[in-house]
Amino acid sequence: MEFLQPDYRLRITKLQSLLQRQGIEALVVTSNVNLLYVCGEVFSGLAFIPQEGEAQFFLRRPQLHPESTTVHYVRKIEQITEHIDTASLRSVALELDEQSYSDIQRQRKLFPEAELHNATALLREARMVKTPLELEQIREGARRHVETYKIIPSLYRDGMTDRDLQIEIEREMRWHGSIGLFRCFGSAMEIFMGSLLTGDNAGAPSPYDFALGGAGTQALPLGANGTPLRQGQAVMVDMAGNYGVYYSDMTRTYSIGRLTDEAYRLHELSCAIHREVMQRAIPGTSCAALYNDSLHMAEEAGALPYFMGTELQAQFVGHGLGLQINELPVLMGRSKDCLQPGMVIAFEPKFVLPHIGAVGIENTYLVTETGVENLTPAPEAIIDLTQR
Structure with missing residues (x-):
């Protein structure tokens, strides 16, 4: 039993x-x-x-x-x-x-x-700090999550819309063991199997409290909305992993051909925020401090107008996850929580550029006694889907 x-x-x-x-x-x-x-x-x-x-x-x-x-x-x-x-x-x-x-x-x-x-x-x-079995299950789910992302470049075909590509990714997720159900905390929170954003749709506001929005459909106003994938657009894939009971969260950015220099600069800024801010993420660190440090780096780089959205900017840069995709703690300016060993957090500093789309990465991290461990290690550079 x-x-x-x-x-x-x-x-x-x-x-x-x-x-x-x-x-x-x-x-x-x-x-x-x-x-x-x-x-x-x-x-x-x-x-x-x-x-x-x-x-x-x-x-x-x-x-x-x-x-x-x-x-x-x-x-x-x-x-x-x-x-x-x-x-x-x-x-x-x-x-x-x-x-x-x-x-x-x-x-x-x-x-x-x-x-x-x-x-x-x-x-x-109670659920903020994971037990040994929870961590074992999260590790295994994250491993399968990374394996699925390796396949994404092979799924792109000329003439696709954002929804076409997302459907192909969802199919691979199911073949790799995804149960296809995302549990969210909050009666007003809904999502299917994740989000894929490109072009101006990446900046479209949504009624849901996720990091980025997207117009979606009338029934689910979030994520892909049928935008054609065209040259010069970024394609952000944020398909969270539910390969079992527990969730992992991971975002990678792709492109259709070459992007602007500013897009690559902001993408590298997202990666730099990961490296620098997560290096400070040790037990006892304030979640508010992690948010403020990220905000400061974006401001220093002159990127605040694009940080975590444009029309509607998210006021957090990460969140806990486990049995639900949006657990405690939340990495936001008014958080009273501090990191503890055994917490699992998703960190997602992202940027949105008009007409191009969203750039940046998201990883799932385990808080250990000495720092954090990246549970979703995978290539972080923008991959051109037209170069296969």
Whole structure:
């Protein structure tokens, strides 16, 4: 039974420590992403994690495990009262940011005397620092992610649109093991399998809080919009990796023929920001400082008008990732978080040039005891897709 394995017990112990620190008696987990975190499976039901003692799992379906002292099959969640004295609890954390109002009210009735706390922030805090099994899975996904990117130059054909090329990349991703689903934090965040941007579409604003936008389609206003790939355009491929349970994030820039000298200058500036800022990314470093250092380098190079967009400029330069593509910490000016060993972050200083497109790179880094390790090492220079 996977959720009784040591790594999952470690995660539950971490959550219990946070409950104790905040004076909360129990945590109820119901969302798919957090069930994956606490037990490695998605099921219909809930996990009940007390401040001390064994976690209890209440499953409606599927029924894959034998019943035990910690695994119980129920027809409805109200049956947890047959196993837990819910009426005696005075403080309970529910996933208030991840559920519908009706589901919250239904759970609320199970704990009539309890003060409710929002478990979402607590769970996101716990997930910031990865466990050994999480890091193993992220490493393997990142390795497959890099292998897929090696194929991209061979997929280009004359006359393609941005969407045509993205479809071919998506196909290769699936053949290499991508599950084709990206989980995002936030009910207003949506994405398919990543983003491919070229030309003026790279600067088009989007309602979503990703680093760059793109007009996309009416149903999904993000990313490729059918722009023909023409001579002199940059092609930014930001197809995040989901080769299993955990995500990696990686961006590389390609070109259709020769770009302007300014495009190559700004691309090299992105690479230089990676080298210099990530060299300072040691445990204890403020995430705000990493953002401000990146901003300062862009300003010193006279590139602020193009940094992280044009019409709408993102106010961050990186983010955590794990079970979701946009986890904590966020590398932004108002962040209060500092780097800790075991964090995994995506760093993406990018630039957008009118009529040409976006340039720059993104890598996934593991924060170690002494610095960071690049989990997505791959050639970083702009590759001309017409020179194969």
